[in-house]
Amino acid sequence: MGAANIDRYLELGGYEAVKKCLAQGPDWIVNEMKASNLRGRGGAGFSTGMKWSFVPRQSAKPKYILVNGDESEPGTCKDHLIFLHDPHAVIEGTIIAGLAVGAKTGFIYLRGEYRYLLEITERAVADAYARGFLGKNIFGSEYEFQIITQTGAGAYEVGEESALMESLEGKRGIPRIKPPFPAVVGLYGGPTVINNAETIATVPHVISMGAAAYSGIGTPRNGGTRLFGISGHVERPGVYELPMGYDLKKMIYEVAGGIRGGRKLKAVVPGGSSTPVLLPEEIENLGMDFDQVGKAGSMLGSGGVVVIDDQTCMVEFALRTISFYAHESCGWCIPCREGTDWLKKSLTRFHAGFGAPSDIDNIKYLAENMLGRTFCPLGDAAAMPTIAFVKKFRKEFEDHLNGKPCPFAREGVPQLTVV
């Protein structure tokens, strides 16, 4: 809880980075961010410095900073800890982003379920105002900056950047068609920088350490550390800060204490539920950075590592994954709305033992036809893992055919119900 207290945060060198930025000016900040190789922690892994540099210098409309704390990707709980223990790092990072692009207002949006974290963050914002770190003439300078906190009310889709802006404007969280991109036309029509909460909380550290030192941690083109949330069948699940490129096997077997109960590893979802599943042989010598995980056929995503042991039914796992996306599809575009629903129905039937042999390829065919055909990435997020489940665990799908009971069914455990 320590650094949620403003005095403790100051003791640890807090708010020094923003003072440095006030002295150095916007161009210096953007160049530092570019040189640091910090890549967005929300999932896409885009260069933060590049994103900031896209905001036009002159704008008739006000510019905004929008911090995405709508953390909802299954397997991901890192922002939860950031808001709990380090809300001032988010505030300081938001001010720095504002200085870099010439914005005077920042919004910090937390998912509705995080009410206690919203209260912690609101207290931290109030403390920052009281010290003159926010408001007019911040830190005695000629700059002004205000932060507004906002709560969601339950919607995964709102984590998508344009849907988040819609929600903040008091509407349904339906994504916008791009282009124009938020850097040009964003919140209230003004140029907007939207960053994940972890990315923003990292900014003060990049500035304090200097870009060279920060990019020195991690692997080429993947600067620094990130918060990996390790969950599922490990002995010590938790959120661990590790350098980018950290070996995934070491992460599972050393950091998280190995597979629970001495069982065997069956599969790993490396970056939140939307990232394609990896087999044990695919994670040999796999460094957890955006490029290496991409080469292995998956994505680093949100850093939520879900570890699955050999007693798990992958058909049930696939069904639970797709049930989520079917529930969360906003319903605007047809391939996602109908595709997720159809996949869920097929997998439900399949898991119950009433699947036909042709269903296996049908599920894959359906998912492949969703890929790249939706307005926002939710369709892809549902399709990509589904394709991987079918490709890599085809045998397990076949074992469910012809009315056979699920080979992993446990006594007394009811059939998977669906939200």
Next chain:
Amino acid sequence: MSLTNTRPEPIPVFSPQLAARFDALVEKYPVKRSALVPMLLYAQDEVGYLSDAVVSEIARRIGVTELEVRDVASYYSMLRFKPAGQFNIQVCTNISCMLRGAYDVYERFQEELGVGHKGVTADGLFSLEEVECIGACCWAPAIQVNYDFHDELKPDLVPGILSGYRGQAKTAPRESGAPASQPEGKGPRA
């Protein structure tokens, strides 16, 4: 003679505190309508659900139609148009929780309460919901009771959690239930 003179004073929908909070909230943003989603959630926290009166009052305060308010409210999964229990139990069964036994926990809650998904107990004290990821994956299986998190659950811990909330119950549970609670981090995160 004007009819308005004989009309009774309208019953306030929100407490004076919440009304004052809303007065400040609509001034907070560059655009009034940005207050809509938070207002809906805070109103629900106090009233228990989005009643017709809540919808109409919020529409008036923001300056949009009731239809627009319902259109937005129906999108968000935490918002409801029917009362829940005073303590709304939300059991996450998404992948990280499922792998660590969330369905066993969910089943135990169903047994103890005698209700299923979105059911409310006869005394109005508890309601039960199976929900999607609540962002507590590394402390799974996890639930939320109103806004309180409970981490690393086992079926055997369920009766204790329920009796803890029974002890906090308001003696005359309001029909609409589910007041805002004072949440706090529990378990390994705190």
